[in-house]
Amino acid sequence: MSSFDSSLSRRILRMRILVTGLAVVVAFLLGSALVALAGINPLTALRYLFSGALGTRHGIGETLTRFIPLFLATLSFAIAMKVHFYNVGIEGQIALGSLGALLVGVYVTGLPAPIHILLCLTASVVFGILWLSVAGFLRFRFGANELLTTVMLNYIAIYLIDILVETVLKDPNSLINQSQKIAATAKLPRIMEGTTVHLGLVFAAIVGFIVYYYVWRTPGGFELRAVGANSKAAKYAGINPAKLIIIGMIISGGLAGLGGGLNLLGYQSRWVSGTFLGYGFDGIGAAVMGQYHPLGMAFSALLFAIIRVGGGAMQRSVGVPYPLVHALQGIVIIAVIISAYFIEKRTEKMTKGGQ
Numbered sequence: 001m002s003s004f005d006s007s008l009s010r011r012i013l014r015m016r017i018l019v020t021g022l023a024v025v026v027a028f029l030l031g032s033a034l035v036a037l038a039g040i041n042p043l044t045a046l047r048y049l050f051s052g053a054l055g056t057r058h059g060i061g062e063t064l065t066r067f068i069p070l071f072l073a074t075l076s077f078a079i080a081m082k083v084h085f086y087n088v089g090i091e092g093q094i095a096l097g098s099l100g101a102l103l104v105g106v107y108v109t110g111l112p113a114p115i116h117i118l119l120c121l122t123a124s125v126v127f128g129i130l131w132l133s134v135a136g137f138l139r140f141r142f143g144a145n146e147l148l149t150t151v152m153l154n155y156i157a158i159y160l161i162d163i164l165v166e167t168v169l170k171d172p173n174s175l176i177n178q179s180q181k182i183a184a185t186a187k188l189p190r191i192m193e194g195t196t197v198h199l200g201l202v203f204a205a206i207v208g209f210i211v212y213y214y215v216w217r218t219p220g221g222f223e224l225r226a227v228g229a230n231s232k233a234a235k236y237a238g239i240n241p242a243k244l245i246i247i248g249m250i251i252s253g254g255l256a257g258l259g260g261g262l263n264l265l266g267y268q269s270r271w272v273s274g275t276f277l278g279y280g281f282d283g284i285g286a287a288v289m290g291q292y293h294p295l296g297m298a299f300s301a302l303l304f305a306i307i308r309v310g311g312g313a314m315q316r317s318v319g320v321p322y323p324l325v326h327a328l329q330g331i332v333i334i335a336v337i338i339s340a341y342f343i344e345k346r347t348e349k350m351t352k353g354g355q
Contacts (some may be wrong), residue, residue: 052313061195128257
């Protein structure tokens with residue numbers, strides 16, 4: 001790469017960071033206006049938002065704990081989008097991943113902790129893949145639109161697990177509908193004393209690096225991106241689009257399932273009937289905001305985790321209605337999408353004219 005190309009790349013990167021950061025600031029200002037309309041001091045609300053999520057050791061722990069499944073959900077959606085498979089069923093795949101980890105964690109016993117944990121996580125990955133494969137089969141066999149099938153599979157997954165937890169998986173010693181706790185050998189150890197942060201954070205970081213390396217640094221990743229960019233051109237170049245779509249689906253479903261498994265083994269320990277995690281839907285927004293790049297998605301997933309934890313603090317401390325927290329997330333996503341349009345146009349001008 002020439003010095004001119006290197007300089008242009010740095011300028012484009014700085015421009016992307018600046019414009020995206022400005023979009024987030026504008027989004028928070030608009031969100032503050034909504035809070036003010038609700039009769040609450042926006043400065044006080046924002047102070048509780050960030051202090052609740054980042055101001056204490058406990059808050060930081062809660063934020064990082066929620067970041068883990070959210071980041072994996074974000075990666076899951078991004079990989080599927082690389083091959084133009086619209087996987088909006090990540091919530092269901094996370095739930096099935098939790099179920100896989102739960103079954104192995106409760107009913108497989110007598111194993112040393114490392115093996116038991118790896119077996120649980122393997123089950124979570126397999127369950128996530130199998131659940132997404134239902135939508136994949138319907139698309140390839142009957143031409144069913146995966147936007148519809150994956151959305152419907154979300155609710156089927158959650159209600160199916162609830163039925164199991166209320167019947168065959170119910171803890172006989174519990175008065176409420178919940179499963180038994182996983183065995184001690186299946187629990188992920190805590191890595192930050194006095195918090196809920198567990199070893200899953202390390203797993204998530206490693207997986208994020210692997211995904212980045214595969215997509216951006218290997219021939220297989222290049223083919224994956226080529227199919228997403230132009231499947232007809234990729235096919236003309238000798239790439240099998242159907243094969244790459246299946247590979248993308250496998251990775252996407254596995255990542256979502258792994259997110260569910262890590263969350264169950266490190267945080268939940270059991271499934272309670274009526275659980276709706278919401279990480280799958282948040283992950284879609286974070287992927288869009290991060291522009292499908294692992295580093296950008298890591299920052300956006302962290303921001304969404306901060307809003308999740310800080311939103312609860314705002315609600316408890318100053319009475320901010322929780323729907324306003326979701327509205328803030330939506331405003332952030334819209335602002336970043338708009339900024340991405342201007343970034344793309346400006347990048348084209350900089351690339352063509354060297355401005």
